Amino acid sequence: MRTFVRVAERGSLSAAARELGIGQSTVTRQLRELEAALGVPLLSRTTRRTTVTDEGRHYYANCVQILRLVERAGDEARATRGAPAGTIRVSCTAAFGVLHACHLVFAFQDRYPDIQVDLSLTDERIDLVREGVDIALRLGPLSDSSLKLRALGQSQRLLVAAPDYLAMKGTPRTPHELSAHEGIRMANVAGSDILALQGPDGEQYAVPFTGRFRVDHGLAARVALLAGRGIAPAHRWLVDDLIADGRLVAILPDHELPAVPLSMLIVPERAGIARVRLLIDFLVDRIGSVPGIKPAA
DSSP, X not given: OHHHHHHHHHTOHHHHHHHHTSOHHHHHHXXXXXXXXXXXXXXEEOSSOEEEOHHHHHHHHHHHHHHHHHHHHHHHHXXXXXXXXXXEEEEEOHHHIIIIIHHHHHHHHHHSTTEEEEEEEOSSOOOHHHHTOSEEEEESOOOOOSSEEEEEEEEOEEEEEOHHHHHHHOOOOSGGGGGGSOBEEXXXXXXXXXXXXXXXXXXXXXXXXXXXXXXXXXXXXXXXXXXXXXXXEEEHHHHHHHHHTTSSEEEXXXXXXXXXXXEEEEOGGGTTSHHHHHHHHHHHHHGGGSTTEEEOO
């Protein structure tokens, strides 16, 4: 059943085999034996793709529920010895994962040493079910989804630049002066060519923001800032340590950039598993320890 479920979700025998750590011939044999036992075809296989039949879709839905019950029964049995165990698969925005989520996971595993965490870092909006992920941490607005969404908080941002850059190009004193500077922009953020700012008296600004360097990874933007390549709107958690060390300087500190929502996506079928719930509660409790994250109410 587990093999069939992962093949159905991945749409590929080879991908499921790699994930399960078994040979593709073993996957093929298990599926053939399962179909023979049921007496119906579950998958339609060609040289180019694998799709689920109508019978397979009904069987898949039942398998998901059965496997969830099996896993929950195992959790309850293990709970009798007082030590949660098993694997949790987590996906996280890349830069946030490197700088902060890793440390949150370390603290979680120190508390629950028998729980294994597989952490995957990507800025792509992956299909959690297809990739076998239990929960995901994502920055930015999220579209409607069949997944459970838990708001973690708001990520505060500010404008920063290296002292060397400011010594050479001058420090902007008003929002309108920003348009004359080199901007470090995120290629994977819509509307990064306009900076929206709110002044200390509530006045709103929309400033054109251009530059010769665009990047799709927060850690690369951090490197560009340190190299004096320009000014960037940055999450506090990305640059807080660099500001404290004096390697970056806040620009127009009395003006605010819109905060960005930080959310947790949870696969509904995995939400009831004890170890997954433990990690969800742990992240909700600890997220306020990350610089610049204002926890959700």
